[in-house]
Amino acid sequence: MRDQIKIKTQKVDILGVYFDNVTMLDMIENIKNFFYEETVENLFIVTANPEIVDYATEHVTYRQLINQADYIVPDGTGIVKASNRLKTPLKRRIPGIELMNHCMKIANANHQKVYLLGSTKDIVAQAQEKLQHRYPQAQFDHHHGFIDLNDETVIKRIKRFNPDYIFVGMGFPLQEEWIQKHKHSFEHTLLMGVGGSLEVFSGEKKRAPKLFRKLNIEWVFRLLIDWRRLGRMTSIPKFMYKVLKIQRKNKKKNKN
Template sequence: MTENNSINKVDVLSVFFDNVTLMEMRNHIKRFFLADKTKNLFIVTANPEIVDYATENETYRKLINSADYVIPDGTGIVKAARILKTPLKTRVPGIELMEECLKIAHANKQKVFLLGAKNDVVQKAEQELSKKYPNINFDVHHGFFDLADEMVLKQVTSFDPDYVFVGMGYPRQEQWIERHAHRFNKTLFMGVGGSIEVLSGTKKRAPVLFRKLNLEWVYRLFIDWKRIGRIKAIPKFLYKVFKMRLYK
């Protein structure tokens, strides 16, 4: 797979984003399952931290640019695209796209594998989601294992899932998908970061007001000061964006 430099993509620091809305993505996913093909679908939900990391790691940048869709999960990405004079329509939060997938899976009575988080958290997520989506057949495994672990892979492949949501944080979640996707047929793969924790109820998503004001990251910082180290990536990201704008 090669880096996608398509003119239909929006270039933010050499990560190529699809200019889509949440509902457009929902329709793409519905069409994927209706199509008479066995190929998989790989979706990357990229925020400023991921893009900043990708600017310094060529292998990872090529990996995420090889995805079928790279979605702008973060207000910073939308603002960066505007600064670079190549605006994106809107932010597409990864957790909301995951929820749209779950609605499709529920309607189609499909199989969903949750791979990530701590064992008790992913088990709780399965319990909560099974109540909300009784037509979905779920299986789970925690995210604390070696990426080459064949026993974990065997559990996932033998389940024959329609969706695999990998919540192990970047770059591990995308690396696991790249390493193992060829062992599956017609499966949707998506790295979902901390969404499994939110859907389990063990971690709260930002209140609606914070989301509307595009300040979800501020709320996350308030409730988890350990994120302060990760927040440092944002000014680095913005500096690189303004530098790119200057030399464009």
């Protein structure tokens, strides 16, 4: 059944994480096609940036988990640059927040239900209010993200709502672990980890200006407005170092 839902795509291996070589337009069509199918299967999407891939290289269980997703898309310029270095170029970067926004447009057009899970009680409520105003034909519900992964009360609440989409903004690895653990509690539902997107949709945080996005340096803007991210940024040079090691290894193989 899964093969009928998902259009098979070329896989690109970046440090053991298998990305789908797709564009944003491809993903929009894939999502639309998923909802046209009559199935109880779900659609699990991972939007992975260098920080996530670096973490996955050091945590085998997490790497195996995300590689079981239906789609892994490159949310980060560093992923696309790495694919070029490894001579297996990915077509485009697919920002998770933009993919989520396209899902909202589909939900609005089809009068679908969207569940927001994550962040604080106030922020997720603000995100729902603003998204409901922007997409009045969709139906929204929410719950904050400070929950135990085994909290069945939240699962029961979500099941009563019966959503078409569940966007989980707990940050990695928790959001993907929550999806993997509970996805079988739902039917014909798209589930996607969205990191800090709920903060942006709520208005609590600003997304990078268009110039930063065009130059593919959104991470610089995020660092400028929040220096607490500096520690997390160490994963980027670690990621690139690991990519360079693979690149050198491949060159030696080709010479031999």
